[in-house]
Amino acid sequence: MAPLADSADTAALAPLVSAALARARSPVREAPARWLLVDVAAQRLWLLAGTGALASWPVSTAANGVGGESGSFRTPPGWHRVHRRIGEHAAHGTVFVSREPTGEVWHDETRDDDLILTRILTLEGLEDGINRGPGCDSLERYVYVHGTNHEDALGTPVSHGCVRMANADVVELFDRVSEGDPLVIVAPGPGAMPNPRSDARFHYAGVGGSGMSALAQFQAMRGGRASGSDRGFDRGERPEARAQLERLGVTLFAQDGRGAEGDCAAVVVSTAVEEQVPDFAVAKRRGLPLVHRSEMLAHWVAETRSVAVSGTSGKSTVVAMTFEALRGAGEDPSVITGGELSALQAEGLWGNAWSGAGPLVVEADESDGSLVRYQPAIGMALNLSRDHKTESEVAAMFATLRGRTRERFVCGEDHSLGALRDGALVFGFGDRADVRGRDVEPGTHGSAFTVDGVRFTLPVPGAHNVENALAAIAACRALGVDAARIVAPLAAFRGVARRFQSLGSARGVEVVDDFAHNPAKIRAALATARLRGARVLAVYQPHGYGPTRFLREDFVETFATELREQDRVWMLEVFYAGGTALRDFSSADLVRDMTERGAKAEFAPSREGLAARLAAEAREGDLVLVMGARDPSLTAFAKDVLAALRG
Known part of the structure; x- marks a missing residue:
């Protein structure tokens, strides 16, 4: 019988179990009745019953470290199952090649070659893209647990990818496991994310951002420990947002690396967080897990009955409508989103997160490709157009999301989603729609429509909102x-901040604040504005150099075709949040292209004096539409315009 490890090793087991169960793609959320855990850091294999240890043995994992890539000669991380037990009753030291006994028996002689001896447990990966599927499949890589002729090296990572054991040990293990038993390989670093519900403190670098703040709040609401830092907070910006985080128990640090010191167990980063950020650098120096924002969200999505809403337009609004509909129906839902729900803001919250006992509704972002991590119960693809990536790239991500959806996939009738529609629940206005809108009555401040004989009213305008x-x-x-x-819940829908949000009117001129930042969203915003304004006076701030460079011609085309003869647009300089972005053009270049196409466009190098100029230009019946993303000060500018109109 294999002895248990010493008390220090046994004490270290609990966080390993938590890390294994907290993996974003874990197929289980509770410790199985019998399972195996390979601790790469300690070079030890544990046989467990629930969270209790039955036995443990020294092992050797790969000299090249941890990784699932084919040809890497690394040990694959994550959850597997024992696929086959090979070699029962074989003599001690039996040599196997291609999983078959050769007839040769090793008798403790010194040999340099790497022999597979005595018993084999083949491993089948259970985590798509990590250890299962093209290019990373553990079964196809022939990753085993097996006996070795290098028993003197056990406790040191020297294998070519397999998990080596002493021959007597592998016999004992073999006799105590069955095919189908789970086995998880836990590695130090990002693969060993602690349990977000535990006492482990997660530090969010850039916690002032919409996505990061939502995750920090949600973790705190779920009983976990969250801290964060943000350079905007360091500059004294948005004190109300800072106060909302602190009220929930999120500890805030200066963004100087101190947040990643002390009892910090993991640092959460987004694609926007660069390695030069002190929190990032300290985490790397200390060897802390660096958890991507999407990995954190994937954890919450996988552990709940969740709805993941993807699409190049409308995600935040659909998330908000779904959340409020479920809440009004008594389902006690949760939400994690990038938009700020007015209904939650009315309760004194930031508005982008809430934790309930029912389904979780989340925004699944395609801009950085992170949506492919999620395994929702209900997956959704609303629409598809060029935004941060090409249509073919986004379509491939939507297909992956559909393949990872656990229950039902929902998609729009957009022709570009045709490959996803078979077997999906389709919504729209056409004959192919399962949820079909009929008898639509659009209005300047809302719409009415019918679905399967049930009449709905919406208090937000625009065909896109129907x-x-x-x-x-x-x-x-x-x-x-x-x-x-x-x-009733949809009739009372409160909307989302900066989604065609009317800030008020003065002198017969309405001021609207909108998040529109890609061509499709700008078209929808302008179309809705035309319903309400005799003229549209638009202000647009491109939200980054990369996206604007990618969509430059689309932006020019959109404004040139969507602005009426009487409409005008002022374009602010491209928003720059700092960092290493290549700033090789100006909004003035887009304005030049737009005016050549006949649009009444003007470059506004700064906002100074622009609010007063808009107020002077506007006349009764006009609508001022402020558009842009990422820059929270745009709302303040829109309010300045309203104040200027009021005199």
């Missing part, structure tokens, strides 16, 4: 919530 509501109705249907139960 389509957003159809998506929310489809999501609720996929969760088993009848349309009749969500009529």
Whole structure:
């Protein structure tokens, strides 16, 4: 019988178990009745019953470290299952080649070659893209647990990818496991993310951002420990946002690396966080897990009955509508999103996170490709157009999301989503839609429509919002919530901050603040503005050099074709949040192209004096539309315009 490790090793087991169960793609959320855990850092294999240790043995994992890539000669991380038990009753030291005994027996002689001896447990990966699937499949890589002729090296990572054991040990292990038993390989670093519900402190670098702040709040709401830093907070910006985080128990540090010191167990980063950020550098120096924002979100998505909403336009609004519909129907949902829900803001919250006991509704972002990490119960693809990536790239990500969806996939009737529609729950206005909007009555401040004989009213304008509501109705249907139960919640929908948000009117001129930042969203915003304004006076700030460079011609085309003869647009300089972005053009270049196409466009190098100029230009019946993303000060500018109108 193999002895247990000493007490120090046994004490270290609990965080390993937590890390294994907290993996974003873990197929289990509770410790199995019998399972195996390979601790790469300690070079030890544990046989466990629930969270208790039955036995442990020294092992050798790969000399090249941890990784699932084919040809890497690394040990694959994550969850597997024992696929086959090979070699039962074989003599001690039996040599295997291609999983078959050769007839040769090793008798403790010194040999340099790497023999596979005595017993074999083949491993089948259970985590797509990590240890299962093209280019990383553990079974196809022939990764085993097996006996070795290099027993003197056990406790040191020297293998070519397999997990080596002493021959007597592998016999004992073999006799105590069955095919199908789970085995997880836990590695130090990002692969060993602590349990977010535990006492482990997660530090969010850039916690002032919409996505990061939502995750920090949600973790705190779920009983975990969260801290954060943000250079905007260091400059004294947005004190109300800082106060909202602190009220939830999120500890805030200066962004100087101190947040990643002390009892910090993991640092959460986003694609926007660069390695030069002190928190990032300290985490790397200390060897802390660096957890991408999407990995954290994937954890929450996988552990709940979740709805992941993807699409190049409308995600935040559909998330908000779905959340409010479920809440009004008594389903007690949770939400993690990039938009700020007015209903939650009315309760004194930031507005982008809430933790309930029911389904979790999240925004699944395609801009950095992170949506392919998620395994939701209900997956959704609303629409598809060029935004941060090409249409073919985004379509491939949507296909991956569909393949990882656990229950039902929902998609729009957009022709570009055709490959996803077979077997999906389709929403829209056409004959192919399962959730079909009929008898639509658009209005300047809302719309009415019918689905399967049930009449809905929406207090937000625009045809795109009717389509957003159809998506929310489809999501609720996929969760088993009848349309009749969500009529009242959708009629009372409070909206999302900066989604065609009217800030008020003065002198007969309405001022609207909108998040529109890609061509499709700008078209929708301008179309809705035309319903309300005799003239549209638009102000647009491109939200980054990379996206604007990628979509430059699309932006020019959109404004040139969507602005009427009487409409005008002022374009602010491209938003720059710092960092290493290549700033090789100006908004003035886009304005030049737009004016050549006949649009009434003007470059505004700064906001100074622009609010007063807009107020002087505007006349009764006009609508001022401020558009842009990422820059929280745009709302303040829109309010300045309203103040200037009021005199």
